[in-house]
Amino acid sequence: QTQPQLALTPLAVAFVPSKRLLNLMNRQHLHLPNPFYDSTVQQGKMQNDIRPTLVNWCSSLSQEFQFNTETVFLSVNFLDRYLSSTKVVRIQQLYLLASSCVYLAAKFGEELKEPCISDVSALSMFGSSIKDVKRMEAKVLKELKWELTPVSPQSILSELLSSIGELFPTVLKDKITN
């Protein structure tokens, strides 16, 4: 009786990427922020630690609403892309922008937890009203040209993992039977 050889490493498997993965990879360079927006668009007026703070804010808001990690990636992409095209000076506006980006990302990406605008407004750092959030939402959409489908590292990773998952049982079976 021969033992099936299971000493395969994942890398030894001839990995044929799925169409979805190829699609993501072909689109990954689209809808990226300008990496130098801090010095160009914002003219160096942003405080050093403000971006990490805003990203944290996006992340903790998403956590509060129990959104997916994908939503966090999406909202940070929206935030950076907005800041790549429009100068924002006031800290209140920056927080409002971050909250609106999370709201927008959740509307686009969340399936089961639709965000509620009054919650977003209630959880805003500087007491933004519902009207403020709506106005900011429209502004963000306009600046992003309604292109809300960037490819996040997260989406590539999960696609990669799921296609490996799809691939593995059959490949292993083939190897064992041969």
Add this chain to the structure above:
Amino acid sequence: MNATQRLTSVTLSVSDTPSNFIGTCRPVDDFEKVGRVGEGTYGIVYKAIDKSNQKTVALKRMRMEREADGLPLSALREISLLRRLSHTNIVRVMEVCVGQDLADFGLARQFSVPPCPMTPKVVTLWYRAPEILLGERLYTEASDMWSAGCIFGELLKNAPLLPGKVEPHQFELIIALLGNPTERIWPSFRDLPLANLFRFDTPKMQQQYSTIKQVLSSSNGAAAASPQALELVQDLLVYDPKRRLDTRGALRHSYFRREGPNPCIPSAIRLRFDSRSGGGGGGIFGGGSSAGSGNLRGGGAIANLRKKLEGEQQQGQDFRRKIRRVDRDEDFDLPVGARPFRQFDLDEK
């Protein structure tokens, strides 16, 4: 704030490339409405003329009255996904006008595998698959195939196939058309979240046989569907999503293979210039329609046109051959060992 001020409108055009999409929030007065094309769950679509260049566009006015939550989620997804798509058969978003005044992709979403839970409140009721009606959250592309079946049936019948008013009514109509679901034909349906909300034991819900043949045999001036067409509808309107025809299977269906006219590129579609009035013979939907044939009678112009069409039919056949080649080869665009990575090009954007 009055109602019209809260509407959003989207301009769609089938062929044009969007010129200056960004930020050009033109007032909706720049477009002259010519007529109403249709009405969906999410808004009304008008045919309109762009006053600046006299081009015909479609104008979709989104319903916003129920939305306290800013821009409706469905509009957001519809617009941003349509922005990404570029195909001659899919409308192109030209402009979005938000603030004052402003294709059914309202609940389109990015595709994911494995399927993740999604909201069951989707799709115009008439085209909603039974598993979604029963609250399935892990629905798949099979649900779209159901919708395709409903629309194909609608084309054959010349009237909506399942025009339900509310969810229970929708289910009654489905049962009246297809017979009631049983464990044998759809093993898991009683496990679906809302299965116990629908009462399957009422007389209305008891129907043993499918009546689809009678429904599509002759109605509303539409000619009787051919056996192959009927078979395709039946294969699409299967209760169990796992047994429903998928896209690949549908393309291989005998309706497209054994029954003329064969699939071809749009410019090579064979028009019938029959001098005999009325239908008869194989039209697109089996019975053929007489619409339009009356205007195109007689003269050498027709002969020329026919000559041209025959030339194009040759092209159509070549194209068909290509299609066949493509679906013999399951993963034709995935050569093993090909580099999946496109050169990362900073200059491109």
